[in-house]
Amino acid sequence: MANVMSQARKVVEIARGVPKGLELGLRNYWYPVLQSEELVAGKPTAFKVLGEALTAWRDKAGHPQVVRDKCPHRGAKLSAGRVLEDTLQCAWHGLRFNGRGSCVMIPWEADDSKLLSEISVKSYPAGELGGYIWAYIGEPEKFPHPKLADCVPEELSKPEEFICFRMPTDVWQANWLQALESSDSYHAVMLHSDSQAVATKTWTGGRPQKVSVPIENRRMKIVKSSQGYRGVALGPDGAPIHHGHFLEGWKGERWTLPCLHTIPLRPVPNADPYASRLFQFPIDATRTQSVRFLAWRATTDAERASRKKLWDEVVYQRQIEVSSEDKAIIETLGDLAESRSEEYLLYPDHDILAIRRKMADAFLSQMDGTRPLPDKSALVYPV
Secondary structure (H helix, E strand, C coil): CHHHHHHHHCCCEEECCEECCHHHCCCCEEEEEEEHHHCCCCCCEEEEECCEEEEEEECCCCCEEEEECCCCCCCCCHHHCEEECCEEECCCCCCEECCCCEEEECCCCCCCCHHHHCCECCEECEEEECCEEEEEECCCCCCCCCCHHHCCCHHHHCCCCEEEEECCCEEECCCHHHHHHHHCCCCHHHHCCCCCCECCCCCCCCCCCCCCCCHHHCEEEEEEECCEEEEEEECCCCCECECCECCCCCCCCCEECCCEEEEEECCCCCCCCEEEEEEEEEEECCEEEEEEEEEEECCCHHHHHHHHHHHHHHHHHHHHHHHHHHHHHHCCCCCHHHHHHCCCCCHHHHHHHHHHHHHHHHHHHHHCCCCCCCCHHHCCCCC
């Protein structure tokens, strides 16, 4: 795949199947860069995504604004500045910029100075939805930004139909392409053999009972499903061990551009299923921002209370453990080029090859002037 792609597109690869530039992510998509409570009124917040140092603030109406975190005058960080009504003022010399990046005041110049039109800072479209601050990172003049609600999981726009719980944002010391592949569909029954597996018993409350089968007595069966390959844990008698994964009967995509992984889970045998939504995108070439939320269908107070009980007593701690295990194993891989050059893929890795091609193709398509976007069917609630 690597040689064919290089010859056809005449691009340089920095690792097997990775065109140069892809290590810093896919531009011209929406990303959940901050949780809403991280962006307080009256104060800029610095962050880095896709290799760019950026800063965000809320205007006087509370709407988020995002610009490059560098004053075009002398290069000071704008995140060290002040929020004044709708504008961000550089702390060093006092130039002010609005959310479009236009300079609206130079303190020693007249209000109608022509210099105002000659200096600006790069800005990006921003929005707020589902408890997150989103930024469209790219070139909106070349690839206009689509409506935010059309590009994110449907439950974020329907609070009357769903209840969502956000996990703390985490940073992984790995390239985003490596982190994205932590979600292959057969590692869980081994890596999460203790944190995820539970006894096949009716849950009535509290932490569920662990499986009594020790790891040395477990085997794995690989099953081909409509969503790709899936690993099923088996005990010595051949009976499946409950990990909560669906083999059939769910909708949408497992991996959706630019960096979303979706999986439905039934955490204990008799519980209502939830959707795990995980965004993993680059801070830079060696660090990944991991943003996860979980969603249940819930339209009544009773349903919301039931989901909250399951979250508090089972799912939150389970997600903390699972995420920590995924992070720890991915951080052992070394750099991207090293990990790709020394791997020996097996047949269940067919899905990993597919997602690698999908990300590379999306990156290369922008070089040809096109940008693939997820459609509604990819972002539906899966169960």
